[in-house]
Amino acid sequence: MAVELKDLTKRADNYSQWYNELVVKADLAEQSAVRGCMVIKPYGYAIWEKMQQQLDKMFKETGHVNAYFPLLIPKSFLSREAEHVEGFAKECAVVTHHRLMNAPDGSGVVVDPDARLEEELIIRPTSETIIWNTYKNWITSYRDLPILVNQWANVMRWEMRTRMFLRTAEFLWQEGHTAHATAEEAQAEAIKMLNVYGDFAEKYMAVPVVKGVKSANERFAGALETYTIEAMMQDGKALQSGTSHFLGQNFAKAFDVKFVNKQNQLEYVWASSWGVSTRLMGALIMTHSDDNGLVLPPHLAPIQVVIVPIYKNDDQRAEISEKVLPIVEALRAKGISVKYDDADNRRPGFKFADYELKGVPVRLAIGARDLANGTVEIMRRDTLEKETDALDTITERIPALLEEIQDNIYRKALSRREERTVKVDNYEDFKAALEGGNFILAHWDGSSETEERIKEETKATIRCIPLDSPDEEGVDMLTGKPSHRRVLFARNY
């Protein structure tokens, strides 16, 4: 598990390669022996755990509970909701047998042909079908509603081209599946969870997002409306970071889930579903990191502060430790995650580079002279600036500094997005702005044909119709047809 400190490709030289290398060099993840599946390494998983904990807390604060549904879904379930099967059934892992046997020639194991399943099972690409098949037994009356359930799980989609965290065959996620007595309530739930995702992205990941609604083309298969949070990466491309769907009565109808409403009438149940995945790791990495490695937001960093002693011999080390250990304790008492790295098998310079690569927000270094002067060197990862501060007030300085860093990287990402979001009114300017790596606000006539033509010609898609987009009369860049508000275009991951 030696750290790779060799030169990282520069973002300006090859952004895509920089990302792929960084994921591996920072010990976040690596390719596995199984096509398209990654191993999430302990350091990467520690960040994901912090994301999970915070999201789980926010879900519970908004009244949700967790449950667990089967990994495997009977093939026939997929055909029940017509649009859903078109969107999801095609590329998935299919279980056809339930037994292996020793190969007759002794060469290993082979599939036992006698153990063929009557009906094939697929590994869940998402769980609407199996969950609504279950909800049928849970719901008879309006008194059983709402059901506000979330599941933390692994899912699988047989993607052809994969990239670690951004698009993998297996990924980890959470999927909320709620059932309601009215359309309004299910709609409100979808919007509520969109806002939870937005708050999480901005306050914890320090990633500013545009909240909006998807065009019909980009909607979740089976949804009446899909809401999204879209983030800008440093190359100007958009990353869809979380979606929340108003499903109407589509799944209730597919699985025959009815309830007796307050007016004593039988009615189909209304639904929402919403999810974020390990893809958020990709958004986190690509928003803040630089040519020296990761830059992690303090609110999600597994190690928030690292302290490196600089010593010539064991006596000096002991002297420094005596001074530093109470500081470690004091910081931990404030809920700050601190690592004191006095290991003697790596030189300080090596450690500095390693913690920079790993994105630790604050590094303290303390040597014999600092000890004499009562000082400590502080390096903040976001700006790489160093300052010397008094040792005896450091425990007061650190919490404020972590908040400063959190705030600074958010503002930096926000400024970038603001600078690179442009209004465009004709197709030539549109193409030029795309090449410059921008988010583009443009008029659109609302037709799928126009949207598809733009995608074919420029690789840009409508990321969303922003919720805060004001009414504005205009005309579509291509067709000249009328439009009443601008929508957000970008190339995307």
Place this chain on the structure above:
Amino acid sequence: MAVELKDLTKRADNYSQWYNELVVKADLAEQSAVRGCMVIKPYGYAIWEKMQQQLDKMFKETGHVNAYFPLLIPKSFLSREAEHVEGFAKECAVVTHHRLMNAPDGSGVVVDPDARLEEELIIRPTSETIIWNTYKNWITSYRDLPILVNQWANVMRWEMRTRMFLRTAEFLWQEGHTAHATAEEAQAEAIKMLNVYGDFAEKYMAVPVVKGVKSANERFAGALETYTIEAMMQDGKALQSGTSHFLGQNFAKAFDVKFVNKQNQLEYVWASSWGVSTRLMGALIMTHSDDNGLVLPPHLAPIQVVIVPIYKNDDQRAEISEKVLPIVEALRAKGISVKYDDADNRRPGFKFADYELKGVPVRLAIGARDLANGTVEIMRRDTLEKETDALDTITERIPALLEEIQDNIYRKALSRREERTVKVDNYEDFKAALEGGNFILAHWDGSSETEERIKEETKATIRCIPLDSPDEEGVDMLTGKPSHRRVLFARNY
């Protein structure tokens, strides 16, 4: 989601049916549409979450970190470790294709024959193979050791006969996989984690366990030594509740994982693995619960205290709430999970029965007369005893009461096991003791043949050779051959 308050089968009438009914009636889990797979419902999952949180904390305190490895394992990996494939490869879910297509006759979706995988993948029944294939890239020197990794995951074993929580095709678990420079260290790790499991079972689940080592017959496929914690259920049967394995160098050899040791020699890495699963839910339910429903240990109960107001009208309800809400806040400030159930769509008697069924450790009831007298009625679930106490000191009484209950149910389970653990020296007494539902300490000659004969004739197995079993000379009940210590026999789940 109406609660089923109809009569639960009595334990004395049919223990097995009592268990099956209780799991469903207490809203813990239910069968799914997929053979052998269950849905873990929100109340059941909330208990599992509390188990996970505590175990995860204990793993981290003992130096472990979490990671995530792929769900799917290439078929050929299973053949690498000879014993492992015999133990695990046979009954498993096999993925053979990666795409479905619309059926030509429009009847739904079918497997696309063109999407056959070159090599079949199986859904992990356990992850030693994929993990050791990964560790190969992580380890080159003793400096890379130890690796102390845990994974929380779903696994699948195609069991023929399933029972909720006890034996399901898919289940949730954690699996620790550690790599070490010496045999001693790997052994010590296996024992350390056995002790973590033992502490968790006794201090949190309130389930006393016998710690011991498995006979060769009952060893994990691929292990040199398997350690176990065994718990006695109320019917006298044993439930294997967690295992920890010393794997020697078997998986390192199978996946060619070598390291340069301190003596600069190339050596195979030493390993341990250890796991507990949602099976612990079965142990929890069957150890403490009674004919009225669940009895949950306060340390793992999602709701530790429920408060039910008894009122005739809205004014009375408001008056009670005014008094109770500060108590709710005060208890929550002490970290106690409290539910104040003033819903007016269910009568108090219905609520009482429901919370009894759900195993809430402490119930407080407060009516108009209590308000006048400054009293509250306390009911403890373990003994079903009621007492009346002063309202103004209740927040001091509750924490101690919860500990009393935790302690009481542990001691009750321990007494039962002690009373029903007998020493036996001949085969007739052995069979009689088994019928009586006992754990039996008997001499055994150490041979697999004798063990298998006993299993065939009596359905009893050697649960373990207890770690605290003293040296004692004796002779095997069947063969008369010498034995040097007693081992633990029982029928088991």
